[in-house]
Amino acid sequence: MTRKQRRLILIGSALAVLVLAVGLVLSALKDSIVFFNSPTDVVEKQIAPGARIRLGGLVQQGSIVRGDNLQVRFAVTDGQHTITVAYQGLLPDLFREGQGVVTEGMLEPGGTFRADSVLAKHDENYMPREVAERLKQQGHWRDEESKKAKGSTR
Amino acid sequence: MPLIDLANPTRFLTLASRALPWLTIATLAAFAVGIGLIASAPDDYQQGATVKIMFIHVPAAWLAMGCWSVMSIAALGTLVWRHPLADVAGKAAAPLGAAFTAMCLITGMLWGRPMWGTYWVWDGRLTSVLVLFLMYLGVLALWRTVEDPARAGRAAAVLTLVGAINLPIIKFSVDWWATLHQPASVLRLGGPAIHASLLTPLLVMALAFLLLFLTLHLAAMRNEIMRRRIRAMLVREAESAAQ
Numbered sequence: 063m064t065r066k067q068r069r070l071i072l073i074g075s076a077l078a079v080l081v082l083a084v085g086l087v088l089s090a091l092k093d094s095i096v097f098f099n100s101p102t103d104v105v106e107k108q109i110a111p112g113a114r115i116r117l118g119g120l121v122q123q124g125s126i127v128r129g130d131n132l133q134v135r136f137a138v139t140d141g142q143h144t145i146t147v148a149y150q151g152l153l154p155d156l157f158r159e160g161q162g163v164v165t166e167g168m169l170e171p172g173g174t175f176r177a178d179s180v181l182a183k184h185d186e187n188y189m190p191r192e193v194a195e196r197l198k199q200q201g202h203w204r205d206e207e208s209k210k211a212k213g214s215t216r
Numbered sequence: 217m218p219l220i221d222l223a224n225p226t227r228f229l230t231l232a233s234r235a236l237p238w239l240t241i242a243t244l245a246a247f248a249v250g251i252g253l254i255a256s257a258p259d260d261y262q263q264g265a266t267v268k269i270m271f272i273h274v275p276a277a278w279l280a281m282g283c284w285s286v287m288s289i290a291a292l293g294t295l296v297w298r299h300p301l302a303d304v305a306g307k308a309a310a311p312l313g314a315a316f317t318a319m320c321l322i323t324g325m326l327w328g329r330p331m332w333g334t335y336w337v338w339d340g341r342l343t344s345v346l347v348l349f350l351m352y353l354g355v356l357a358l359w360r361t362v363e364d365p366a367r368a369g370r371a372a373a374v375l376t377l378v379g380a381i382n383l384p385i386i387k388f389s390v391d392w393w394a395t396l397h398q399p400a401s402v403l404r405l406g407g408p409a410i411h412a413s414l415l416t417p418l419l420v421m422a423l424a425f426l427l428l429f430l431t432l433h434l435a436a437m438r439n440e441i442m443r444r445r446i447r448a449m450l451v452r453e454a455e456s457a458a459q
Binding site for chain 2: 066069070073077080081084088092095096097098099100118153154155156164179180181182183184185186187188189190191192193194195
């Protein structure tokens, strides 16, 4: 019995050390593991124009302006800060106002973000169309999300 | 039944051959019901019919992590309790886990292309699941590299326990780091974020996948025990021939 306990303690402590090591590595690399920066991150980190980054957030309501040749400008917001994005090319099907997007590109000196790719990010909610419409009619649409947006800065 | 009774491989074989036909029937029935429910499931309000990829993708992802969990428990059984069937259970689960992980990655890519606009990005969730897949391949390779099952089993068990650290990373990657992959829809605080009409087929499919795993795992364990008996017989024959 004691040998089993000794083996268990040995394995347990080895794993604990390993978990600690992995945890330290991951927290040290936090900035590079994060797939995109929110507009607030971009402002707070004072990211220099010309550096390649990914900018993610929600497409602000009423901000989409389409030009010639698939040119489009829209604002990406996280509720606190907003950055205008300029992009030329095809947009994903899910792209629309209020939708999450992750764009890749660089800040221009004027403060506009010039993106060369736009990906759509959807949330964890799935429901049939009729249910979505009923929620919208009753005024409960995205209750949870607006609560979350107030609670956190992400 | 206490686990110690299953330590006798002969008793395990009897139990397995009795359980396997029933498990097979249950698996087929669950898949029949699941596929029927998928056919009648409604389209998602924003993803349309594409949402149905979820019914394969999510159960495969759960099983991908579930197989490694089974292997981790088996690894403890090998290293700590020296249970004679533990490394058999671990070895039998590895190829199944690799297959479920591959299925999860492939369906995820096919789903990502129409919805996100890309097959692949190196975000926290996708990368950590790819690491899981590579760890499965590592365990499979290790089993093939070392010839003696007892020694191979111990080496694979150590690798399995090290790889278990990846499981919470996969699960919480979507909460810890900003990822393109959306957060958890089912196993989350505050209950599932999926409407019942889509959640029911998902859970039935998850049950079908679980039964499929149990069936294949039990059959693979049985085969592994037989294989080792043949190996032992051949070794004994070679020894008596040499004398």
